[in-house]
Amino acid sequence: MAEGGGSCEICNKPARQFCSSCRGVFYCSRECQKQDWKNHKGKCKPYVLLKHPVYGRHLVATRDIRAGEVLLKEAPLVVGPKQKSHPVCLGCHKRVDGTTFCPACHYPLCSSACHYSRFHKDECGVLAKASGKIKIDKFDSTAHPAYECITPLRCLLLRHTDPRKWQTLSDLQDNVENIKNNSEMEGVIQRNTVDFLKNFIEYEGAEGSEVFRVCGILLTNSFEVKHNGQRIRGVYPQAAMCAHDCRPNTKHHVDQDLYLTIRATVVIRKGASITTTYTNTLWNTLQRRKQLKLSKYFLCGCRRCSEPSELGTHLSTLMCSECSVGHVQSTAPLDSNAPWACLKCGHQVQARTVDWGDQMLYKELRGVEQSTVRPLEDFLRHYQKALHPGHRFFVEAKFALIKYYGNHPNYRYRDLSREQLEKKVEYSRELLGLADTIDPGLSLLRGTVLFELQAALVALSKMLLSNDIITKDGSQDYMTEAVRYLKEATEILKHEPEMENGGLDAKLKVLSEELEI
Numbered sequence: 001m002a003e004g005g006g007s008c009e010i011c012n013k014p015a016r017q018f019c020s021s022c023r024g025v026f027y028c029s030r031e032c033q034k035q036d037w038k039n040h041k042g043k044c045k046p047y048v049l050l051k052h053p054v055y056g057r058h059l060v061a062t063r064d065i066r067a068g069e070v071l072l073k074e075a076p077l078v079v080g081p082k083q084k085s086h087p088v089c090l091g092c093h094k095r096v097d098g099t100t101f102c103p104a105c106h107y108p109l110c111s112s113a114c115h116y117s118r119f120h121k122d123e124c125g126v127l128a129k130a131s132g133k134i135k136i137d138k139f140d141s142t143a144h145p146a147y148e149c150i151t152p153l154r155c156l157l158l159r160h161t162d163p164r165k166w167q168t169l170s171d172l173q174d175n176v177e178n179i180k181n182n183s184e185m186e187g188v189i190q191r192n193t194v195d196f197l198k199n200f201i202e203y204e205g206a207e208g209s210e211v212f213r214v215c216g217i218l219l220t221n222s223f224e225v226k227h228n229g230q231r232i233r234g235v236y237p238q239a240a241m242c243a244h245d246c247r248p249n250t251k252h253h254v255d256q257d258l259y260l261t262i263r264a265t266v267v268i269r270k271g272a273s274i275t276t277t278y279t280n281t282l283w284n285t286l287q288r289r290k291q292l293k294l295s296k297y298f299l300c301g302c303r304r305c306s307e308p309s310e311l312g313t314h315l316s317t318l319m320c321s322e323c324s325v326g327h328v329q330s331t332a333p334l335d336s337n338a339p340w341a342c343l344k345c346g347h348q349v350q351a352r353t354v355d356w357g358d359q360m361l362y363k364e365l366r367g368v369e370q371s372t373v374r375p376l377e378d379f380l381r382h383y384q385k386a387l388h389p390g391h392r393f394f395v396e397a398k399f400a401l402i403k404y405y406g407n408h409p410n411y412r413y414r415d416l417s418r419e420q421l422e423k424k425v426e427y428s429r430e431l432l433g434l435a436d437t438i439d440p441g442l443s444l445l446r447g448t449v450l451f452e453l454q455a456a457l458v459a460l461s462k463m464l465l466s467n468d469i470i471t472k473d474g475s476q477d478y479m480t481e482a483v484r485y486l487k488e489a490t491e492i493l494k495h496e497p498e499m500e501n502g503g504l505d506a507k508l509k510v511l512s513e514e515l516e517i
């Protein structure tokens with residue numbers, strides 16, 4: 001990022017004018033700038049890659065970036081099944097049912113045409129040389145170990161099929177040292193990828209250490225990608241340079257052609273790091289930090305992780321079992337062993353007890369979420385003395401509820417009671433406040449909550465008006481607020497892959513039919 005002046009890109013003369021978009025190059029005149037545009041266009045980005053003492057390489061804004069601005073769009077270097085994957089078609093990553101198998105390598109396919117797919121063709125020759133026949137005969141959601149080697153193999157094959165891509169991939173961080181210190185992950189990679197490729201597939205194309213490095217690169221840098229309805233992983237080398245923050249300033253989406261787009265969700269000031277989240281913004285500090293340590297091998301020390309109240313959201317806060325009214329928070333959130341204490345009566349709880357409780361509630365909520373409204377409401381009631389109303393598990397339950405109310409076939413808007421509609425409005429408002437703090441601006445979380453909130457306001461206002469509980473003027477107030485939220489929600493959601501190509505219009509049509517407006 002040059003400042004103050006430099007030399008002209010075209011004629012090398014001293015120059016003070018600069019490209020207003022990236023501010024990274026100088027010109028002595030407009031003519032020279034015009035002349036250089038063809039060359040500069042592809043390189044003109046509003047960020048540079050810099051080295052940070054904690055994050056390593058990361059992207060830094062070279063100018064103020066507008067909310068909504070596209071920062072980058074890139075094709076993957078490689079895509080393929082996740083480390084733990086149930087059987088998917090190696091040609092297109094769709095679910096498979098065991099009716100079709102590749103005639104050469106015997107991995108299941110969704111149809112015989114996928115034998116020739118660009119994703120499968122190079123690996124098929126290698127897999128077909130396996131000493132024994134690959135036997136995959138269970139097609140439920142259980143992960144099958146025979147898929148663990150696929151994406152690493154796709155990477156290793158790039159060495160010969162596309163050396164430029166291979167070089168780019170090799171330049172990514174691998175965290176191998178950290179993986180080797182985590183004996184469980186080391187063992188899994190050794191058994192299911194290194195040994196499987198060497199002993200079963202009899203693949204001679206790579207040393208064990210190289211296979212390990214590729215697995216480390218995949219673990220450290222992959223994005224989860226949805227392709228043909230399945231969650232797979234993809235490596236996007238530029239996007240991988242975004243540092244993690246638990247309150248990110250960008251969002252990303254992947255289209256059906258597997259291009260990944262990163263867009264700013266808020267204004268990013270010149271000099272700020274361009275960040276994404278490697279975890280789930282709705283999780284609490286305990287869980288986010290645990291997952292980041294396990295999957296990306298670092299302990300996040302961002303502002304949100306450092307504050308016991310998580311920026312006032314209380315996603316981690318418990319209610320005191322001693323005095324019943326005090327808030328219990330970690331005494332040092334960046335130290336996972338630090339005790340938790342009540343801010344009112346000082347009662348202490350050991351970190352491992354909090355961790356255990358977190359895991360129990362996580363399991364319980366996973367079970368409850370599968371069912372519908374009643375068990376979720378019971379969950380909220382049952383734990384109101386133990387968890388702060390803003391606690392992560394309550395947030396998750398409320399988020400599930402606002403999606404059920406009005407959208408589930410058994411809870412259509414016309415079937416909802418006044419109490420349920422008011423609840424949907426109340427929870428949506430709470431979640432909007434939360435989103436404003438932890439994932440602000442044009443985030444998917446805000447867009448989704450705004451959409452549900454406006455629909456609930458319209459439905460509630462119609463019900464209250466038809467029962468003479470409010471006047472026409474009163475109803476107008478609800479509608480004005482709803483229209484404001486709808487405008488904002490559509491502005492945010494229009495870029496989501498499932499909302500493009502008429503998806504958003506269809507969603508709005510369903511909603512207007514539901515609400516009879």
Ligand SMILES: C[S@@+](CC[C@H](N)C(=O)[O-])C[C@H]1O[C@@H](n2cnc3c(N)ncnc32)[C@H](O)[C@@H]1O
Nearest residue numbers: 054055056057173220221240241243244296298
């Ligand atoms: C996808 S890579 C990001 C690019 C990487 N910094 C590099 O130099 O290649 C993920 C790795 O970056 C580092 N990293 C990213 N965000 C971080 C953060 N907020 N705090 C500490 N380390 C971070 C961690 O080492 C992590 O494993």
